[in-house]
Amino acid sequence: MESGERGGAVELARGVYWVGAIDWNGRDFHGFTTPEGTTYNAYLVVGEKTALIDTVKADFAGEMLERIREIIDPAKIDYIVVNHMEMDHAGALAELKEHTDASIFITRRGRDILDGYFKPSGCDDWDFQIVRTGDQLILGSKTLVFLEATMLHWPDSMETFLIENSILFSNDAFGQHIATSKRYDYEVGDLIPAAAEYYANILMPFGVPLLRYLGRLKEYGISPKQIAPSHGVVWKRDLDKILKAYTTWANGKVREKVLVIYDSMWGSTEIMAKEIAEAARKAGVEVKLLHLRKNTRNHIMKEMLDSAAFAIGSPTLNNGIFPSVGDFLAYLKGLRPPKKKAAAFGSYGWGGGAVKTIEQELKNSGVELLEPGIQVRYRPEGSELEMCRDLGRKLAEISKE
Ligand SMILES: Cc1cc2nc3c(=O)[nH]c(=O)nc-3n(C[C@H](O)[C@H](O)[C@H](O)COP(=O)(O)O)c2cc1C
Ligand SMILES: [Fe+2]
Ligand SMILES: [Fe+2]
Incomplete structure (x- = not known):
């Protein structure tokens, strides 16, 4: 039966x-x-x-x-x-x-x-x-x-x-x-x-x-x-x-897929996130843009399972990272996703701090840091947007290897 x-x-x-x-x-x-x-x-x-x-x-x-x-x-x-x-x-x-x-x-x-x-x-x-x-x-x-x-x-x-x-x-x-x-x-x-x-x-x-x-x-x-x-x-x-x-x-098998994970208070970090994602998309890989307060932690980890590389961004809030970014990084550290490459980005106003904290936490999670993160004072423009596009292209290239 x-x-x-x-x-x-x-x-x-x-x-x-x-x-x-x-x-x-x-x-x-x-x-x-x-x-x-x-x-x-x-x-x-x-x-x-x-x-x-x-x-x-x-x-x-x-x-x-x-x-x-x-x-x-x-x-x-x-x-x-x-x-x-x-x-x-x-x-x-x-x-x-x-x-x-x-x-x-x-x-x-x-x-x-x-x-x-x-x-x-x-x-x-x-x-x-x-x-x-x-x-x-x-x-x-x-x-x-x-x-x-x-x-x-x-x-x-x-x-x-x-x-x-x-x-x-x-x-x-x-x-x-x-x-x-x-x-x-x-x-x-x-x-x-x-x-x-x-x-x-x-x-x-x-x-x-x-x-x-x-x-x-x-x-x-x-x-x-x-x-x-x-x-x-x-x-x-x-x-x-x-x-x-x-x-x-x-076995940690991944494919040509890039995630851009971020949060933002006044939209500057979001502009960077979109610029990175769009450049990676134009370079021909699958991209997911994931806002940390609009996606559950577990949904983002599911998307990470088969992605080769990701960027993660946070505005600086009181010298450090935004709480949702901290929450996600704490979760990531426990799950230790194998064979991932990543970079940090974020907007700040005066002393900054978020990008440095993200990079430290990524290292603690066993994730390979691709390059120093992109830090932009307030709204990104001109060459800063170009740096974001460069990062997007680089993430796409890495994910094709
Ligand atoms: C509540 C609050 C606290 C902030 N604390 C800091 C800080 O400690 N250091 C700093 O460099 N910028 C600080 N900033 C400035 C933001 O990092 C800056 O406005 C940045 O452009 C925000 O990025 P977003 O538009 O992606 O939210 C703070 C902003 C807010 C709203
Ligand atoms: Fe169970
Ligand atoms: Fe169990």
Whole structure:
């Protein structure tokens, strides 16, 4: 049965059910703006024994329990697999444990994190089984294999493969932040943009562990027929597409694309931004002009994922950068986009300061500085505009290399 509805639960294969929750109105996921909401996916695997893979955010425990009850009394769950202890997947664990004595299968690091979250309410009487890569959990006719996926997304992250049905429960990897009543990729159109935005904002710093992990899937001969992540929908039609996209992103592959990212108080920095962008466009590359208070951080990072170079501009405000520019640079520093080249620009009035601060922060983010930034006193004109055009052309040339 494909995507067969059985009440609110969805059967992905015989005896395998999605029993997660849909966060239709979630608009902020720890700083990631989610205009389309998200889902927290939990999966029930029913063999002779029953395992629940992941739970949901605490507020959605009731919704998950309702879906589980359509299949089985929660008291009959034998095992709970905790792929990742972050609260969007493990938050409902405490409430779930009030209904079941199920043993918890978790990595050593996950167990430590669990202590950090649940100690005050007490989890000392819970039964834990610490698992490592290659360990199996046999449910009778169904077998789960655990695969540690360190740093995808936290130190404890793990994925679980259901051998008989070839389903990889990949937790945060391959996710997308969209709320939908559909459960499969082929039911919702092109998912790659949503997956790219998710990757750029959640997994971008972890390209190296990701490539190692993808290699290990091959080593273990795991070629899933379905990839069931913990956010968004299940990959079934576009498996090759998403695996290829992840390899491309993790390798930091870029194309002929330039971003001009900026903010402006009285329009001077904006004139510079437009001049840079227009010159790059005329040089024949794709350009995106992105105002920092009119675009979300996560949208800009999605655009950055496949761009080769960018310019970032700020007016000087009280000797430093504009707050939205600071916000973005702090975010960028954490995500450390690989293989990017950049330059700074901005307008100032007297002492200046913004361009210098931007350059320092770009260096701290592992971004290669192309040339000293352009600083213009008040409105740019004549030769200053020419310098902006030169920068635009240079960014375009660099992105063609
Ligand atoms: C609230 C405020 C604070 C400013 N502080 C500084 C400053 O500390 N140093 C400086 O060189 N210019 C300062 N300026 C001047 C601006 O940097 C200058 O007007 C610049 O042209 C603004 O660029 P924009 O048109 O892109 O906003 C300040 C301007 C404003 C409105
Ligand atoms: Fe996570
Ligand atoms: Fe997550």
